[in-house]
Amino acid sequence: MQIGIWLRAVGSTSVERTWWRESVFYQIYPRSFQDSNGDGIGDLQGIIRRLDHLNDGTPASLGIDAIWLSPFYRSPMADFGYDVSDYCDVDPVFGRLADFDLLLAEAHRRGIRIIVDLVPGHTSDQHPWFQEARASLGNPKRDWYVWAKPRPGGGPPNNWRSVFTRFGSAWTLDPETGEYYLHHFLPQQPDLNWWNDAVRDAIESVMRFWLDRGVDGFRIDVAHGLVRDQQLRSNPRFLLGRPRRNWDLEEVHAIHRRWRKVLDGYSDRMAVGEVDAPSLARLVRYYGNDDELSFPFNFHFLGQPWRAERFRAVVGQWERLLPAHAWPDYTLSNHDRSRAATRYGLARARAAALLLLTLRGTPFIYYGEEIGMTDVPIPPDRVVDVHGRDPERTPMQWDGTQGAGFTAGAPWLPIAADATRVNVAAQRDDPASLLSFYRRLIWMRRGSPALRAGTYRTLPAPRGVFAYLREANDEHLAIAINFTDREARVRLGTGAAPILLSTQHGRDGELDLAAVALAPNEGIVARIGGQAG
Numbered sequence: 001m002q003i004g005i006w007l008r009a010v011g012s013t014s015v016e017r018t019w020w021r022e023s024v025f026y027q028i029y030p031r032s033f034q035d036s037n038g039d040g041i042g043d044l045q046g047i048i049r050r051l052d053h054l055n056d057g058t059p060a061s062l063g064i065d066a067i068w069l070s071p072f073y074r075s076p077m078a079d080f081g082y083d084v085s086d087y088c089d090v091d092p093v094f095g096r097l098a099d100f101d102l103l104l105a106e107a108h109r110r111g112i113r114i115i116v117d118l119v120p121g122h123t124s125d126q127h128p129w130f131q132e133a134r135a136s137l138g139n140p141k142r143d144w145y146v147w148a149k150p151r152p153g154g155g156p157p158n159n160w161r162s163v164f165t166r167f168g169s170a171w172t173l174d175p176e177t178g179e180y181y182l183h184h185f186l187p188q189q190p191d192l193n194w195w196n197d198a199v200r201d202a203i204e205s206v207m208r209f210w211l212d213r214g215v216d217g218f219r220i221d222v223a224h225g226l227v228r229d230q231q232l233r234s235n236p237r238f239l240l241g242r243p244r245r246n247w248d249l250e251e252v253h254a255i256h257r258r259w260r261k262v263l264d265g266y267s268d269r270m271a272v273g274e275v276d277a278p279s280l281a282r283l284v285r286y287y288g289n290d291d292e293l294s295f296p297f298n299f300h301f302l303g304q305p306w307r308a309e310r311f312r313a314v315v316g317q318w319e320r321l322l323p324a325h326a327w328p329d330y331t332l333s334n335h336d337r338s339r340a341a342t343r344y345g346l347a348r349a350r351a352a353a354l355l356l357l358t359l360r361g362t363p364f365i366y367y368g369e370e371i372g373m374t375d376v377p378i379p380p381d382r383v384v385d386v387h388g389r390d391p392e393r394t395p396m397q398w399d400g401t402q403g404a405g406f407t408a409g410a411p412w413l414p415i416a417a418d419a420t421r422v423n424v425a426a427q428r429d430d431p432a433s434l435l436s437f438y439r440r441l442i443w444m445r446r447g448s449p450a451l452r453a454g455t456y457r458t459l460p461a462p463r464g465v466f467a468y469l470r471e472a473n474d475e476h477l478a479i480a481i482n483f484t485d486r487e488a489r490v491r492l493g494t495g496a497a498p499i500l501l502s503t504q505h506g507r508d509g510e511l512d513l514a515a516v517a518l519a520p521n522e523g524i525v526a527r528i529g530g531q532a533g
């Protein structure tokens, strides 16, 4: 086993080096990053204003390489932009197309790439395509969506459920034509019919529209959905490992292969997919034969409880499953999940960051993670999301003033009570702050071939500690993370080695590799001579 893992680690250096495999991504939820006109909602001009925080070319900034921008397209905002009514325009609340072009230019000028959210599974019910489709049974766009007659005796055609559980059935009756239409999310988000070639062509045109404008790629929404059983058969009542008929179908891979060809027709573009696969073995299929997604998100990683053994297991399983051409990527938070600092506790925020940014794989950071933003309790009269996700979407905390530097007006979601203390301005010049730690960590990663592109192999460690090596050419780094609230001791090799970075501010100097003492929740990176194991 040990030997197998070692060989695999050596072999994995054959992965082709591309910008997206070596980048640190940063997700911006546009409504919540920076408001520029006082309407309480973040916008594109606001993002431009804050680009220097993300990367101004110096270690005084965070140092990220790429932005994933959640949707900013025209939308009635029933799902805050994931219900698109025009794929090729900017919603007025966020600005205009010219603002997007400026944002892209300003980002590129700083060496920051931008990928945009592609929402191909469904449109808004206000999209002209759906307006046409619902107009009559015979409308040429009718078949762009999924329609079905009520089942005999009435009621929805099958037992498929909306992901937004409060809506129950994934079907809504359209009284005008007497048929049900399918929506795996809100009734205001009718599903497109991906068996229809015209739909495939239309979404390809959308991709080309943004690629021609210069975007560096896409985050693809619900990339395991899209295609549903053509006969609309119900799911088995008890799944027990049996495949579902509305998710993760074989045909979806044909779509990913087509999209990859589109991307490969441009230079240096990528796609990361939101893929909720029931197992890592199903997930790995979305790389295809290096002809599908650049990578899918790995939500099995995000879903782990804070235990060393669990993270070691999920990373190890993933590393073993990945074919030689495939590169992992990891994330701990996004706009759909409770923030990592809330799930694991703030005391572990640094260790979690160290884990995310030192594993073999592209890290995705969620805005605010770098200052320790946590889920914000939302009073009932301020709830706006249909699915309970407001707490992790609150405004970015830039400073301690009333609008947190986010807005001069009334923010669309409440600002965290701790924003007076937890904010960028308060942390920027404090070398002991979480923000300073993130900066050091990211800039260390930027300068390290081993961290950016090197091999991965675990080191034996006592319970509660996750230890591994990252190596490239003659750079050898040992990483050890104590997941427990107690002190721990781990052997990383022999002799002495300099500490490159510790989550304990001020800890530097040399380590005795034979007995490395770790404080509770401490993680360290040490440069070793290549003798560990």
Ligand code: GLC
Pocket: 079, 082, 083, 119, 185, 221, 222, 274, 335, 336
């Ligand atoms: C994805 C998005 C989520 C959205 C849903 C429907 O899961 O991340 O925010 O509600 O798709 O588009």
Ligand code: CA
Pocket: 035, 036, 037, 038, 039, 040, 041, 042, 043, 093
């Ligand atoms: Ca605004």
